[in-house]
Structure formats: C-alpha cells, structure tokens
Amino acid sequence: MAKTPPPFSRFEWIIAWRYLRARKAEGGVSVMTWISLIGITLAVFALIATLAVRSGFRSEFVGTILGANAHVTLYSYGEVTGAGVLDRSLTEYEALAETVAAVPGVTRAAPLVKGQVMANLRQRNAGVEVFGISAEDIKGIPGVAQSEEALGDLARFEDGIAIGSGVARELGVGLGGKIKLISPNGVKTAFGTSPRVNAYEVVYIFTAGRWDIDRTRVYLPFAEAQSFFNREGAADEIEVMVEDPEDVDAMAAAILAAAGGTAGVWTWRDASGGFLRALEVEDNVMFIILSILVLIAAMNIVSGLIMLVKNKGRDIGILRTIGLSEGSVMRVFFICGAFTGVLGTLFGVLLGCLFALYIDPIFSFVNYLMGGGVWDPSIRGIYALPAELRPGDVLSAVALSLGLSFFVTIFPARRAARLNPVEALRYE
Known part of the structure; x- marks a missing residue:
C-alpha cells in the first residue's frame, strides 16, 4: 500500500510556485497576483501607520499632561x-x-x-x-x-x-x-x-x-x-x-x-477624561475602518485564485487523474493565495515600521511641499505629529492581515479541490 504524503509536502510547494509564475499567455493571473500583493501591502502599511500615530498621539498627550500638571489635585470643600x-x-x-x-x-x-x-x-x-x-x-x-x-x-x-x-x-x-x-x-x-x-x-x-x-x-x-x-x-x-x-x-x-x-481630590484622568474617551472611540473606529480596508485588499486574492483555478482546470484534471488527492489540490491553491498574503503583509510591516521610525523627516518633507503651516499647534495642542511603534500594534496588524488572507483563500482552494477531473478533461 502506497504511503500517503504528509500535508504541505515539497511537491505541493513546487506546483504552487509554478502556478504563481504565470506564463505570458496567462498574464491576467500574474496581474491579479501583483494587484493582490500591492493591495495587502498598502492596507497593512496604512493600518500600522495609523496605529503608530494613534499610540504616539496618546503618549505625547498624556506625557505633556503629566509633565506639567499635577497627577492628583487636593482641594478643600x-x-x-x-x-x-x-x-x-x-x-x-x-x-x-x-x-x-x-x-x-x-x-x-x-x-x-x-x-x-x-x-x-x-x-x-x-x-x-x-x-x-x-x-x-x-x-x-x-x-x-x-x-x-x-x-x-x-x-x-x-x-x-x-x-x-x-x-x-x-x-x-x-x-x-x-x-x-x-x-x-x-x-x-x-x-x-x-x-x-x-x-x-x-x-x-x-x-x-x-x-x-x-x-x-x-x-x-x-x-x-x-x-x-x-x-x-x-x-x-x-x-x-x-x-x-x-x-x-x-x-x-x-x-x-x-x-x-474635609478635602476632595481631582485626578488628571478627571481633568482629561473626555478627551481620552474621545481618543479611545476614535481609535476603535479607525481600527474597524482600516480592518475593512485590509479585508477588501484580501478579497483581491480571491479574484486572483478564481482566475488561476479557471486557467488551470486542465492541469487540475491531470493532477487528479495521476493520483493527487482533493486535499493536495486544495493545499496547492491555498499556498498560492497564502503566499501572496504573507508577502504583502511582510512588505506592509516594513513600510509601516519605516514610516513610524522616520515620521519626522517625512512630515518635514510634506510640510515643505505644502509651503508650511500643515500642523497648527494652537489647534492640535502639541507641536508635531508623533508616532510610537508598539509591538502589540504591529502584531495585531499582522494577525489581522494573515488571518483574513488565509480565510478568504480557503474558498477558491476548496473549489479547485472539488473540480471534477472528468469535466475538466472532457474537451481536451
């Protein structure tokens, strides 16, 4: 009795890699792959950049409050x-x-x-x-x-x-x-x-x-x-x-x-509680909106995989005929979609981290292009746009992007696995 190969065997990776490198005649698949990659990259970049600015703004705001004001004020009734x-x-x-x-x-x-x-x-x-x-x-x-x-x-x-x-x-x-x-x-x-x-x-x-x-x-x-x-x-x-x-x-x-x-207390949270609550609500809303952006970018992976499955119908029929199981076919196309999600996530994390680390020169360049006056401290309360890169924010962005990328990849991969080889080879 032949031994069943383990999941994600080497041959599955080789087949997936060959499918990702579409020939000129199948250029549409390659274009969709690039669109998916760029979309995931920009979505993750936007999410990390927003989370970094959000964290930096709160830290800067709280730091300036605590740096010049009492943590607790004690007063008489x-x-x-x-x-x-x-x-x-x-x-x-x-x-x-x-x-x-x-x-x-x-x-x-x-x-x-x-x-x-x-x-x-x-x-x-x-x-x-x-x-x-x-x-x-x-x-x-x-x-x-x-x-x-x-x-x-x-x-x-x-x-x-x-x-x-x-x-x-x-x-x-x-x-x-x-x-x-x-x-x-x-x-x-x-x-x-x-x-x-x-x-x-x-x-x-x-x-x-x-x-x-x-x-x-x-x-x-x-x-x-x-x-x-x-x-x-x-x-x-x-x-x-x-x-x-x-x-x-x-x-x-x-x-x-x-x-x-005979005395009462008034903490810095009491004095700035309304602003901090507004920041928290804004943070949650922005995270949800940008999560939808990541989801939209991940949906491009579905489009690319559907085109890939359609173009590779004959190949799938041959693979099934020579003994490849439904699970192996599903994993091949899952690897194709997941690879795009992983690569886009990595590029997005790199761009997002660079943006957070070099926000001062980037902002200075934008301010120069706009002729100055982009940031008004009398309105913003602080003198510059802050950014603080936190490992938790980066991990949450990575987990969201990879989770959505893997999830949406399952459906077209299942469709490829369930393709009837007889129907795929009927007119060949």
Whole structure:
C-alpha cells in the first residue's frame, strides 16, 4: 500500500510556485497576483501607520499632561464665611502636604497658590494663569525643570518669574526682561479694591510641549504669590505627584483618606477624561475602518485564485487523474493565495515600521511641499505629529492581515479541490 504524503509536502510547494509564475499567455493571473500583493501591502502599511500615530498621539498627550500638571489635585470643600462667601483656602497646607507625601506611592506633594491675571509689556497684553510654588517644588515638575528648550537658570527662581515660551513670544520678552502682572483683586482700600500691579524679572523660559500650557502658564515664588493674591498664610490646593500616574485612580482613595474628610481630590484622568474617551472611540473606529480596508485588499486574492483555478482546470484534471488527492489540490491553491498574503503583509510591516521610525523627516518633507503651516499647534495642542511603534500594534496588524488572507483563500482552494477531473478533461 502506497504511503500517503504528509500535508504541505515539497511537491505541493513546487506546483504552487509554478502556478504563481504565470506564463505570458496567462498574464491576467500574474496581474491579479501583483494587484493582490500591492493591495495587502498598502492596507497593512496604512493600518500600522495609523496605529503608530494613534499610540504616539496618546503618549505625547498624556506625557505633556503629566509633565506639567499635577497627577492628583487636593482641594478643600470650603467653608462659608460670615460674609456669605465660600472660602476654599487651605490654612494647614504644610502639615497636609507632609501627610500626603508620606502616603506610599506619592513622590511629591506641594502647596500651590493659583490665579488668573493679565501680563503686560509695553503695548502687549496676554491673559495668563499664575502658579505660586516654592523653588524646591518647581524643580520636581518635569515639563518645566527638564525642558530641553528651556532658557535661563531655574536656580534664580526666587528672584523673578518663570514663564512659558508661548507667553514670552506673545509679549515679546526675553531673559532679563521685566513684565507686569495685573490682578483686579488687589489692595483693599476704604474706597474698594484697587488693581494690583507688580513687575517681575523673567529668569526662566520653559517649553512644556503643549501649546495651551506654554501659552498661558506662569510660575511665581510661593511667598510672592501669597502676597500678590492676598493669600497670606494659606494655599489654594495641594499638587500631588505619584509613581504610577496610570494607576492614579487607586492612589486617589489613599490620598483622600490621608487628607481627611474635609478635602476632595481631582485626578488628571478627571481633568482629561473626555478627551481620552474621545481618543479611545476614535481609535476603535479607525481600527474597524482600516480592518475593512485590509479585508477588501484580501478579497483581491480571491479574484486572483478564481482566475488561476479557471486557467488551470486542465492541469487540475491531470493532477487528479495521476493520483493527487482533493486535499493536495486544495493545499496547492491555498499556498498560492497564502503566499501572496504573507508577502504583502511582510512588505506592509516594513513600510509601516519605516514610516513610524522616520515620521519626522517625512512630515518635514510634506510640510515643505505644502509651503508650511500643515500642523497648527494652537489647534492640535502639541507641536508635531508623533508616532510610537508598539509591538502589540504591529502584531495585531499582522494577525489581522494573515488571518483574513488565509480565510478568504480557503474558498477558491476548496473549489479547485472539488473540480471534477472528468469535466475538466472532457474537451481536451
């Protein structure tokens, strides 16, 4: 009894390879193979490029948030004064900051004084948000203290003011220049409250990486901010940094318990939750749309295989007559379709990875061709188009492409296997 050859034997690969190299008379098959290959390549490339930009955008967005903002903000629920005004000042801010800093997982807790004022230099004005913070605590803000494009010396913070690069550009001020801060809630006199105007030397200019922060953020020494905003002996909130910002929800409960029942917490997820949810929805929709694109490209494999089966009907009849089983014929044509899917996937992964790795020069070239202004940071919030290549994204694209390619190949391969050899050779 003859031994049955194992599946995907060498002769099956040889036959499939010969069929893929169509002769000139069967050029239509070769053209369809190339169309299928190019389609799969471009679809996988688009999927990986989109996933990389999506991951990069989220990482850049979250990184700039965490680099210049508190992971958790601790504030007072407030008390109503005798004048009927809700006072949310924290008078025991030093003790509260020490208590919160002792919570496991907390890296820093700093009292803040905050207020919105107008910054002025000659004929230029800009609305800014002032953060009063100590010289030691400002060094713990990565987006400010570790800014790669920073100008000046943060060691001189107590001698002046630190401003964002957008504020400096708006006012036309550089290091050593003096700007005025104008607050409507200033000195209280017998005739009412008069605006307070103080001039400060710019000793540090930072770039946090987000346009809205760089355009509005100003830092004052803590004691000076208390005096400027009439907060002597009090703070507005406690800025808390934690080791794992992604797990901030679990940390919030411990911080709230340490602060007592008179305080509330507000995490960075609460502040940016709407945007993050919008990003998540957009990610899912884009993945579905691009998955359909991959499916459409994979369907070209079906068209090519159907043409191949039609052109090779006589060959199939001969192969079946000399003893080739239905399974062997099916595997031959499955190899033809799967080979196109695998090769297209590999080329798509290569192009997608190169795009993610070299997105900066590619984007610069596109910006040059369009005459500049393609990316507006005032609208996008960040200064450049980011991309982050993650192994999980690449694997999901590969799995989707190969899965669809193998799946759609089964049907024309089954059709070839079930072809009646008598019918195929009737008119030969």
